[in-house]
Amino acid sequence: MASAHLPSAASTVDTDDCLVDASTAPTTPDGSLTFSPVLEALKLRDALEGATAGRGTSIQDTSLDGAMYPSRCEIRNVCCVGAGYVGGPTAAMIALQNPHLRVTVVDRDPSRIRQWKSKHLPIHEPGLQHIIRITRDGSKALSFFNEPARFDSFDSVSSASSATSECESQCGELRDEIYISSRSPNLFFSTEVSKTLSQADIVFIAVNTPTKKRGMGAGRATDMTALEAVSREIAIHAKPGAIIVEKSTVPCRTAEMIQNTFKAHRPNINFEILSNPEFLAEGSAMTDLLYPDRVIIGCSPTPSGHHAAASLASIYASWVPRPKIITMNTWSSELSKLAANAMLAQRISSINSISAICEATGADIDEIAQSIGLDPRIGDKFLKAGVGFGGSCFKKDILSLTYLAEGLGLPEVAEYWTQVLNVNDWQRSRFARKVVRCMNGTLVGKKLSILGYAFKKNTSDTRESPALECIKILLEDAPGEIAIFDPCCEPAKIKEEIKRWIGSAALRELGGPIEVYNDAYQACSNSHAVVIMTECDEFRNYPSSKSPKLFPSRKTERPIVVDPRPFARLEPTESELLALHGYLSPALDIKDPLLRFEEEPACDDSCAMCAEKKGKLESVRSGKENQNERLDWVRIAYHLQRPKWVFDGRGVLDIAEMEKLGVRVEAIGKVGWGGR
Numbered sequence: 001m002a003s004a005h006l007p008s009a010a011s012t013v014d015t016d017d018c019l020v021d022a023s024t025a026p027t028t029p030d031g032s033l034t035f036s037p038v039l040e041a042l043k044l045r046d047a048l049e050g051a052t053a054g055r056g057t058s059i060q061d062t063s064l065d066g067a068m069y070p071s072r073c074e075i076r077n078v079c080c081v082g083a084g085y086v087g088g089p090t091a092a093m094i095a096l097q098n099p100h101l102r103v104t105v106v107d108r109d110p111s112r113i114r115q116w117k118s119k120h121l122p123i124h125e126p127g128l129q130h131i132i133r134i135t136r137d138g139s140k141a142l143s144f145f146n147e148p149a150r151f152d153s154f155d156s157v158s159s160a161s162s163a164t165s166e167c168e169s170q171c172g173e174l175r176d177e178i179y180i181s182s183r184s185p186n187l188f189f190s191t192e193v194s195k196t197l198s199q200a201d202i203v204f205i206a207v208n209t210p211t212k213k214r215g216m217g218a219g220r221a222t223d224m225t226a227l228e229a230v231s232r233e234i235a236i237h238a239k240p241g242a243i244i245v246e247k248s249t250v251p252c253r254t255a256e257m258i259q260n261t262f263k264a265h266r267p268n269i270n271f272e273i274l275s276n277p278e279f280l281a282e283g284s285a286m287t288d289l290l291y292p293d294r295v296i297i298g299c300s301p302t303p304s305g306h307h308a309a310a311s312l313a314s315i316y317a318s319w320v321p322r323p324k325i326i327t328m329n330t331w332s333s334e335l336s337k338l339a340a341n342a343m344l345a346q347r348i349s350s351i352n353s354i355s356a357i358c359e360a361t362g363a364d365i366d367e368i369a370q371s372i373g374l375d376p377r378i379g380d381k382f383l384k385a386g387v388g389f390g391g392s393c394f395k396k397d398i399l400s401l402t403y404l405a406e407g408l409g410l411p412e413v414a415e416y417w418t419q420v421l422n423v424n425d426w427q428r429s430r431f432a433r434k435v436v437r438c439m440n441g442t443l444v445g446k447k448l449s450i451l452g453y454a455f456k457k458n459t460s461d462t463r464e465s466p467a468l469e470c471i472k473i474l475l476e477d478a479p480g481e482i483a484i485f486d487p488c489c490e491p492a493k494i495k496e497e498i499k500r501w502i503g504s505a506a507l508r509e510l511g512g513p514i515e516v517y518n519d520a521y522q523a524c525s526n527s528h529a530v531v532i533m534t535e536c537d538e539f540r541n542y543p544s545s546k547s548p549k550l551f552p553s554r555k556t557e558r559p560i561v562v563d564p565r566p567f568a569r570l571e572p573t574e575s576e577l578l579a580l581h582g583y584l585s586p587a588l589d590i591k592d593p594l595l596r597f598e599e600e601p602a603c604d605d606s607c608a609m610c611a612e613k614k615g616k617l618e619s620v621r622s623g624k625e626n627q628n629e630r631l632d633w634v635r636i637a638y639h640l641q642r643p644k645w646v647f648d649g650r651g652v653l654d655i656a657e658m659e660k661l662g663v664r665v666e667a668i669g670k671v672g673w674g675g676r
């Protein structure tokens, strides 16, 4: 076995990690709409009434007990349908942690599959590239000593080998050496949907489930077009006994719809449908997958349902502690996903509603959040006031919940959750209107700079971006220029979005006011007001936890900084190797400190992404662009028009520091500059 010892800090610095991959466009299907959540909701009510009357399926406690339901070992081939933000990262984590499984991600979108197979992944998630390279490309064997590195000298890592031989020869002391064997690729991407389905022992459905755009329930019900189409395809092609897993977020009782589809196509074969909702958040997807708070598995309360759940649990048990893998009835599992997102969004609307009171009274929203967050019954997460939540899921999942509630004859429930969305919209327009008001009620001839276009930091996803909605409101006042900059989004992608949602005429190249920059200083130069729309660490003007490069955690938002060696066993798990990588990579500023990577797939000379990356690298080298670095607010403030305005929609600025630069700051949940 070839052995690769750890390199020294002086090894080549690969800056690729700092570069942003292009994101994928939203994939809301526009096809026919065949699923009626109203009817399904009514059926659900009937079924539940039936259950209480003793006619329906009884709901049992299905807690998973390894002894009762021993893990099945037959699973070899895994198929994941949908190569998006959920399907790609989830499949990659499953493949990493289960080298014995062959995991294939299929998608009907050939360009997305092409990107997954290339070195330009379609989504930007910290840590994703690393895992894809090991699982998709295979990895080399390596060996290293099971000793923590000294903090004062990163050389100790690379000199382990020579130090050891010296030590071994001088004191005869033997050191523990760890050998990691090479891995063959076990993650594949393909457009051959039916063929892959026919070979799979377990199929994850991770297609998009957006809000319906037309027809019955338009603007509220879940559009089941993609999910229904995939269910049909699986029903036709799946091998007998294959386990079907709903990964997508779906209305409660969807598993029944899938089961009915199977019954129509394969009436004589039993297929188990499991619900296994995903709780990852974008920007921290890999950490969330690596250390999930819980894995929920919903199954039917039958022996074969439990058996299927045990099989799925055994895949997760490769890296998730058993107590975190919880089984329940299918409907609870489906509904718990909608409920979780609704509760999270509700917290944001709650704190945002209080922020308006703060602005009017002189109370400070950050102090309030700190104060109430100390109550363990409330907790301190998800209490950051701002311009409101964006993203592809909170809004559509609450709409889905309200639609479900209404269909069940529960208008008060629907109204309660609708209010969470109303407050969110109100907060955003309240902020945009304040910008206009502070600019004396007129934007004519003025330049406004928007910092942050994605729906949150560390992602290039722009779905339901609060920035877009804010820009629409500002445009009504005919500004001279709206200059946009986002550290994670490609300008071309933002322009596409503007064309799609506002119209091409709004772009500067066609005579409109909107221009997108790849440099924050150019975007802010000569501006009348800077408007911060995402909580990017780059925009902060005070020290906070350093922006994590790899595996930021939902709990601590800090990179893993502790050397996990010595490992308890000389066969570390992939999670332990990830922890070692997470420690070494930022410390040494090397992308592959363990020397595991095989060659990446090559692109041809005409690859536009390579050209773009090369251009970026050159600008980084020439100092024109410093990705992931804090903005120099002194420089920005110097070049602002007077009076110098900054509107902080995400609470990332220390206002007193900004005021020292002669800037007037308006922030969410703080008293305005005139009142300070």
Ligand SMILES: NC(=O)C1=CN([C@@H]2O[C@H](COP(=O)(O)OP(=O)(O)OC[C@H]3O[C@@H](n4cnc5c(N)ncnc54)[C@H](O)[C@@H]3O)[C@@H](O)[C@H]2O)C=CC1
Binding pocket: 026, 027, 028, 081, 082, 083, 084, 085, 086, 087, 106, 107, 108, 109, 112, 193, 206, 207, 208, 209, 226, 227, 229, 230, 247, 248, 249, 250, 278, 279, 280, 281, 282, 392, 393
């Ligand atoms: N984005 C997120 O952070 C999270 C999303 N979810 C849920 O996961 C599901 C997927 O979401 P995303 O990954 O964000 O969506 P996405 O839009 O990024 O990816 C969905 C993929 O499914 C593919 N697809 C659609 N119909 C298909 C078909 N008939 N055959 C093959 N492929 C097909 C699309 O081409 C697309 O690549 C949704 O239900 C969402 O609510 C759950 C947790 C987190």
Ligand SMILES: O=C(O)[C@H]1O[C@H](OP(=O)(O)OP(=O)(O)OC[C@H]2O[C@@H](n3ccc(=O)[nH]c3=O)[C@H](O)[C@@H]2O)[C@H](O)[C@@H](O)[C@@H]1O
Binding pocket: 249, 278, 279, 280, 281, 282, 283, 341, 344, 348, 381, 382, 383, 384, 385, 386, 387, 388, 389, 390, 391, 392, 393, 394, 455, 456, 457, 535
């Ligand atoms: O179902 C989903 O799609 C996912 O939705 C959210 O994840 P995500 O939308 O990726 O991102 P969040 O971190 O939840 O942020 C959502 C929005 O709320 C905003 N936010 C978040 C937290 C906060 O305190 N304040 C606040 O305004 C963010 O800026 C962002 O616009 C949930 O956090 C995930 O658990 C869930 O799996």
